[in-house]
Amino acid sequence: MDRKEVETSSSRGHQREKQREQLILAAESRIANSGVASLRARDLAGDIGVALGSIYNLVADLDELILIVGSRTLARLDAALGEAAAAHDASKRDGAIERLIAIAHRYRAFASEHRFLWRALFEFQLAEGREVPDWVSADLKHIFRNIVEPLGTLMPRAQPEQRALMAHTLFCAVHGVVSLGLQGKMVAVPAEIVDTEVERLLRLTCAGLLQEG
Amino acid sequence: MDRKEVETSSSRGHQREKQREQLILAAESRIANSGVASLRARDLAGDIGVALGSIYNLVADLDELILIVGSRTLARLDAALGEAAAAHDASKRDGAIERLIAIAHRYRAFASEHRFLWRALFEFQLAEGREVPDWVSADLKHIFRNIVEPLGTLMPRAQPEQRALMAHTLFCAVHGVVSLGLQGKMVAVPAEIVDTEVERLLRLTCAGLLQEG
């Protein structure tokens, strides 16, 4: 409790925190290169030059590590989409539509560039009983802001909840096209075709919205 | 090679085929109840009253078993969607739209009813290097027919490839809404809300299509 103890524990804690960050970076690198399914505790221990058991002094288990990497991926995705959104003025009709398309294209590009990290966001299944951490909802709400804003222009009479629901629908729809298209689960679709698909989908939907008045 | 040998091998083969079917049913039951991730070779051996090693006389490995169960799921999905499609006349504009919505609603219902079997279709990742079997593409093409047909009414001037691409886009979009909505990955959405979302999405898209002429 005295000064020396506080200093001590903070210095130790600092060392520990450095190792923890090394571990997170190693995990991120391995996931990015080989996919989340091939993440191995023994590999990570070797990566950061530590014994196998020490991994469990730095994180509770591998699931926590995957969640942390996921939060970093979500943050990068948020930054990328925000950048794409900023390029268009959502207060004008055409700008609003172009922003939605730009976000969708950036989403597709992000999925292509960070294939394994992006897939890890959705492939990872929480162990039974564990709950999605709070930061997931928080980060997603932030991402959705970029979609809700142009919808204000395109759905001027709608209530905020209606716009929020539409933002959710559009995000999920674009995600579906990107996900099934790139993953090649049914048929592998080239990236350019996926881009034309999401653009077509958004233009048609926006046309329908504007027609409603 | 003579008759008796043929009879023999066919009777033995018959027994083998019966065990194989038992194994497939056991796997399907376990996946349906607990998800594909908790499928265990030892459990299956116990289910059909056979030694652990015998599993590998009936199928190459568990991946093959999961693929077989997947093909059965796809067949059921095809039947369900076909039934929903048959309820509407795709040659009239309103009927075409209603058919698309009915198919989407049936898709959502199928996903709800056969949660784990449906998720197994998409969660399962082929082991590195192995290819998607042919029946996947074949079954999917068949499913898509129910979507392409009403698009003929809604996109009268379009080329067949354009209609096929739009069918792909719509399927993926609806899948995205259903998948992310029901799975509760971001926010768990009640089934009824998911239904309203896909219906809204399809009505807006169809309105956009009709507006194009």
Next chain:
DNA sequence: GCGGGCTATGAACGATGTTCAAAATAAGAC
């Protein structure tokens, strides 16, 4: 009944995530 090919068996192997008793290390007291 009997001999030869096929099949079923479950012990064994190699991975894997996770735990834990013991060793090593660091901190504090004098």
Next chain:
DNA sequence: GTCTTATTTTGAACATCGTTCATAGCCCGC
């Protein structure tokens, strides 16, 4: 500086997996 104590690091051990394979048993035609 040295000793005691608390903390951390270690890697062997454990429990589960999928998968393999030598062996034992069985069924068939003869």
